[in-house]
Every structure is written in structure tokens, then in C-alpha cells.
Amino acid sequence: MARVNLSHGTQKENLRLLNKFKQAKRLRPYMNCALMVEIRGREIRMSHNNEKGGLLRIRSGSTCKLVSGQFDQPSDASCFRINNEDIYRFLKPNDVAYFDDGKVVAIVS
Amino acid sequence: MTQSDLSDLSAISQTCFIDFLAVPFVSHGDDVTGVRKTLGENGNKIHILAKVDHLEAVQRFNEILEESDGAIFVRNELQWELSAEKLMLAQKWAVAQANAAAKPITI
Numbered sequence: 001m002a003r004v005n006l007s008h009g010t011q012k013e014n015l016r017l018l019n020k021f022k023q024a025k026r027l028r029p030y031m032n033c034a035l036m037v038e039i040r041g042r043e044i045r046m047s048h049n050n051e052k053g054g055l056l057r058i059r060s061g062s063t064c065k066l067v068s069g070q071f072d073q074p075s076d077a078s079c080f081r082i083n084n085e086d087i088y089r090f091l092k093p094n095d096v097a098y099f100d101d102g103k104v105v106a107i108v109s
Numbered sequence: 110m111t112q113s114d115l116s117d118l119s120a121i122s123q124t125c126f127i128d129f130l131a132v133p134f135v136s137h138g139d140d141v142t143g144v145r146k147t148l149g150e151n152g153n154k155i156h157i158l159a160k161v162d163h164l165e166a167v168q169r170f171n172e173i174l175e176e177s178d179g180a181i182f183v184r185n186e187l188q189w190e191l192s193a194e195k196l197m198l199a200q201k202w203a204v205a206q207a208n209a210a211a212k213p214i215t216i
Contacts, residue, residue, distance in 0.1 A: 040113060040133075
């Protein structure tokens with residue numbers, strides 16, 4: 001089975017990848033290969049940042065804000081600009097939030 | 110499913126036939142039913158695999174499994190909500206439930 005995760009890359013890049021899959025299947029008519037597509041779902045992404053190498057350095061114990069509606073502006077260590085406007089309905093004080101696959105752990109205040 | 114998902118699926122379905130659709134952030138059976146309704150008649154041959162990637166999905170696993178065609182147990186997301194011992198037990202339990210329901214599950 002071929003698995004394509006739409007969370008990565010743009011729609012154009014994903015379609016290009018799927019066209020290659022189609023070509024590969026055509027070249028091997030004797031082989032079966034199913035296609036699994038994984039949708040993005042309710043993802044939350046942070047805007048770009050202007051740090052060197054794109055890495056944000058965040059000190060343990062520091063405070064940062066989550067801001068939505070400004071996704072075109074860069075994020076920094078004190079302010080994360082995200083693309084989700086509904087998250088505030090779900091977050092409560094003392095909730096634990098994870099960023100970057102769990103590398104950064106934050107507590108909502 | 111978001112508008113972006115619908116747009117992606119619409120574009121893809123014009124290129125390839127999708128055999129399986131993996132749906133993340135499923136919290137209960139209605140989420141899977143909602144995806145099926147959105148796919149409509151044209152998508153009734155697509156098998157829906159629910160991704161079990163947070164604690165609520167584990168707690169409502171049977172309900173989610175009943176509505177979907179299979180499951181994907183996402184250990185690297187669940188590790189943040191379950192300790193290693195509980196994660197191992199939850200994994201074994203989920204596989205047993207899926208086997209009893211004769212539905213595929215991947216880890």
C-alpha cells in the first residue's frame with residue numbers, strides 16, 4: 001500500500017506525487033498496490049519566523065501568547081501566530097498544550 | 110473534515126482512485142459518520158480508517174471502530190497522554206477489539 005499524507009506539502013506537490021504513483025502502477029500491471037490518503041484534519045500551524053535556520057529558541061519557564069488572525073506575520077519566542085481561530089473555545093486554564101510533536105510543553109494560564 | 114480537506118480530496122479523486130482514507134483527530138463515532146456523509150455516493154467504495162491519536166479516541170474506541178472500516182493506532186501521538194505501560198496495554202486491547210470485529214488495525 002502507498003500512503004500519502006496531505007499534511008505535508010502543497011496540493012500541487014501532492015498531486016505531482018500521486019501522478020508518479022499512477023505512472024508506477026501503470027508500469028507494473030502485474031502488481032497490486034492500494035492507495036491510502038491521509039487528510040490534514042483540524043491542524044494548527046504556526047506562522048513562519050525570522051530566526052536563523054527557522055528555529056525558535058524558547059526558554060523553560062517563559063511565557064508566550066497564542067494569537068490567531070495574524071498568520072501572515074512572523075512568530076517569535078514570545079508570540080505564536082497560529083492559523084486556527086477556534087482553539088480558544090477549547091482551551092481552559094491549566095490545560096497542557098504540546099507543540100512540535102511534543103518537544104515543547106506549555107500550560108495554559 | 111475542513112474545506113481544505115474537501116478541496117484536496119476533490120483534486121485527488123480526479124487523478125487516482127482512493128482505496129483508503131485515514132482520518133485524524135477522530136473523537137467519536139459521529140466523526141466517522143460525518144466523513145462518510147461528506148464523501149457521499151461517489152465515495153462509498155472508499156474504506157475509512159480512523160486514526161486513534163488522542164486519549165478520548167482510545168476511550169471511545171469501540172464506538173469509533175463500529176463506524177469505520179479499520180483503525181490506525183498512533184503510538185507517537187498517544188505517548189503524550191498515556192504512560193508507556195498504559196500505552197502498551199491500550200495497544201494490545203485495541204488490537205484485540207479490532208480482531209474481534211474483523212477489521213484491520215495498524216500500529
